[in-house]
Amino acid sequence: MLNPTEHPHRRYNALTGEWILVSPHRAKRPWQGQVETAPPDTRPAYDPACYLCPGNARAGGKTNPPYTGTFVFDNDFPALLPDTPTDEPETHSLFRLEGERGICRVVCFNPRHDLTLGQMEPDQIRPVIDTWAEQTLDLGGRDFIRYVQVFENKGAAMGASNPHPHGQIWATGRLPREIDKEIATQRDYYAAHGVTLLADYLAEEQRRQARIIYANAHWAVLVPFWAIWPFETLLISTRPARSIPELDDAEREALADALHQITARYDNLFRTLFPYSMGFHQQPTDGQEHPYWHLHAHFYPPLLRSATVKKHMVGYEMLGTPQRDITPEQAAARLRELSAVHYTREQTGQ
Numbered sequence: 001m002l003n004p005t006e007h008p009h010r011r012y013n014a015l016t017g018e019w020i021l022v023s024p025h026r027a028k029r030p031w032q033g034q035v036e037t038a039p040p041d042t043r044p045a046y047d048p049a050c051y052l053c054p055g056n057a058r059a060g061g062k063t064n065p066p067y068t069g070t071f072v073f074d075n076d077f078p079a080l081l082p083d084t085p086t087d088e089p090e091t092h093s094l095f096r097l098e099g100e101r102g103i104c105r106v107v108c109f110n111p112r113h114d115l116t117l118g119q120m121e122p123d124q125i126r127p128v129i130d131t132w133a134e135q136t137l138d139l140g141g142r143d144f145i146r147y148v149q150v151f152e153n154k155g156a157a158m159g160a161s162n163p164h165p166h167g168q169i170w171a172t173g174r175l176p177r178e179i180d181k182e183i184a185t186q187r188d189y190y191a192a193h194g195v196t197l198l199a200d201y202l203a204e205e206q207r208r209q210a211r212i213i214y215a216n217a218h219w220a221v222l223v224p225f226w227a228i229w230p231f232e233t234l235l236i237s238t239r240p241a242r243s244i245p246e247l248d249d250a251e252r253e254a255l256a257d258a259l260h261q262i263t264a265r266y267d268n269l270f271r272t273l274f275p276y277s278m279g280f281h282q283q284p285t286d287g288q289e290h291p292y293w294h295l296h297a298h299f300y301p302p303l304l305r306s307a308t309v310k311k312h313m314v315g316y317e318m319l320g321t322p323q324r325d326i327t328p329e330q331a332a333a334r335l336r337e338l339s340a341v342h343y344t345r346e347q348t349g350q
């Protein structure tokens with residue numbers, strides 16, 4: 001009989017409708033690899049050369065105000081523009097091309113240059129959540145915007161341009177590809193069962209416990225059953241909320257706590273400022289009702305075995321199907337047993 005801890009198998013991603021490959025027999029001794037330590041974090045609290053620090057000049061001539069909380073500005077090099085023509089100059093069905101409108105912004109999480117989300121306490125993360133909510137309302141309220149994507153690229157390994165704690169928001173006239181997929185699966189599930197897909201999924205994960213890393217009254221963090229990246233996680237709201245703005249005070253406090261828990265554990269895993277791309281998937285802002293939507297956030301970290309050994313999505317994964325060696329259950333167990341006291345605090349005894 002198939003043993004999922006030993007035999008190669010494939011797993012279905014209920015949120016995207018795609019399959020992944022799991023090869024547990026290749027990871028019999030996953031934790032005996034190298035344990036190297038990344039260079040110490042020597043960032044100053046303020047960096048005069050940083051284009052995100054308060055009071056500093058940005059490329060393109062603008063100057064940041066002496067901000068003390070979060071700070072949002074229009075990206076000086078935006079990938080999308082609000083006034084792009086949206087007609088379709090191509091008529092051939094094999095050469096489809098459409099203008100895309102949008103607005104790109106940068107969100108500084110904190111004035112301090114030497115922090116990351118993982119090093120910020122829940123009460124420092126809370127204003128970031130409020131800012132995401134405000135931005136979703138502001139951008140989503142525009143008539144040409146149908147989706148607001150809140151995200152963070154953290155670490156040079158993910159292409160982040162600057163270690164100052166910051167994220168981005170891209171708001172677009174059309175729905176992004178990942179959202180299209182999640183609409184199809186969540187809408188079908190809701191139509192068939194009358195509850196959200198992630199509500200049923202979370203209830204089952206709570207029952208099984210094997211992949212849950214952390215849970216509080218309003219959020220759970222787990223390694224999804226169908227995770228591709230070694231330490232990929234999914235943050236799910238207990239109530240099937242549809243967007244960040246609709247979260248009440250208690251849910252925002254609990255979200256700050258959950259974000260602290262997962263990002264601090266990530267940093268502690270390989271004792272490094274753990275790189276990842278993360279982002280929230282909320283309902284479209286197209287003025288329609290989306291009762292099937294269930295608010296969640298994905299964390300996609302590239303590290304596999306240490307501060308420098310990354311997983312590469314190459315070869316069979318590019319040409320065939322994404323594949324992983326250590327199982328989602330093993331990854332969850334590792335993250336679950338870690339402390340959420342950031343390793344840089346342990347070092348200084350604070």
Ligand code: H2U
Pocket residue numbers: 051057058059060074075076077078106152153159160161162166167168
């Ligand atoms: P990362 O999240 O990948 O680090 O990107 C930061 C963004 O900051 C990037 O999209 C923008 C870049 O265009 N940026 C500015 O808007 N002004 C600047 O002075 C430098 C970088």
Ligand code: ZN
Pocket residue numbers: 046047050051052053054112113164
């Ligand atoms: Zn800075």
